[in-house]
Amino acid sequence: MVDESPHPDPALADRLAVVRDGITETANANGRDPGAITLVVVTKFHPASLVRDLAALGVRDVGESRHQEAVAKHAELAGLELRWHLIGQLQSNKARQVREYADVVHSLDRGSLLSVLEQPGRPVDVFIQLNLTDDPARGGVHPTELAPFAERVLAAPDLRLLGLMAVPGLDDDPARAFAGVRALRDRVLAPIAPEATALSMGMSGDWRAAIAEGATHLRIGTAITGQRPIRA
Numbered sequence: 001m002v003d004e005s006p007h008p009d010p011a012l013a014d015r016l017a018v019v020r021d022g023i024t025e026t027a028n029a030n031g032r033d034p035g036a037i038t039l040v041v042v043t044k045f046h047p048a049s050l051v052r053d054l055a056a057l058g059v060r061d062v063g064e065s066r067h068q069e070a071v072a073k074h075a076e077l078a079g080l081e082l083r084w085h086l087i088g089q090l091q092s093n094k095a096r097q098v099r100e101y102a103d104v105v106h107s108l109d110r111g112s113l114l115s116v117l118e119q120p121g122r123p124v125d126v127f128i129q130l131n132l133t134d135d136p137a138r139g140g141v142h143p144t145e146l147a148p149f150a151e152r153v154l155a156a157p158d159l160r161l162l163g164l165m166a167v168p169g170l171d172d173d174p175a176r177a178f179a180g181v182r183a184l185r186d187r188v189l190a191p192i193a194p195e196a197t198a199l200s201m202g203m204s205g206d207w208r209a210a211i212a213e214g215a216t217h218l219r220i221g222t223a224i225t226g227q228r229p230i231r232a
């Protein structure tokens with residue numbers, strides 16, 4: 001008989017433990033409750049078997065960047081208790097399908113995508129992704145557009161606005177960028193959406209700085225999974 005129970009790679013378990021311990025330590029050092037921080041393990045480009053191994057290690061939140069890949073893994077892993085987070089740029093024509101399995105969309109980054117997601121459907125949690133740069137090609141809602149964009153999200157019956165998401169530019173100081181996101185939440189979002197306090201920020205290289213600036217959702221890939229396979 002084939003043994004199908006997962007035997008996670010000990011190195012995977014070790015890396016996960018190091019990150020988990022680091023999150024607890026960093027939160028405590030910053031006077032924050034570690035329990036208020038959600039670790040989303042980013043599994044993009046990895047096979048579904050890795051997600052299964054992570055689930056066996058107690059991971060409940062996984063992040064994927066592409067619809068095609070996410071929908072396939074979700075189908076293959078039906079039955080596992082996982083929360084699926086979409087973190088990558090989403091084509092508007094895929095948004096309706098993403099709604100069928102995604103629990104959280106971190107990359108609500110433009111009006112055309114919102115036009116699809118604001119239609120009634122399966123309820124989904126969303127973050128508004130900010131563009132912290134002057135380059136409109138990077139995607140994301142410009143800070144000056146945040147208030148009207150957020151009003152529109154709040155008016156959508158089946159979207160629950162959790163807060164703000166951002167990815168610092170390569171040349172940016174992450175701590176400064178994260179502080180800017182926090183300030184936008186406090187100054188622009190809080191007056192119109194007092195419940196939307198979450199901050200999705202912090203990746204493998206900068207999650208400690210993100211915790212210091214108030215991150216509630218860390219999106220960590222390679223520090224836990226190791227190098228990603230070359231994208232097909």
Ligand SMILES: *Cc1c(COP(=O)(O)O)cnc(C)c1O
Nearest residue numbers: 042065087203204219220221222
């Ligand atoms: C890939 C990705 C991550 C994870 O990056 P790592 O450096 O592997 O931790 C986080 N957020 C987004 C938006 C990503 O695309």
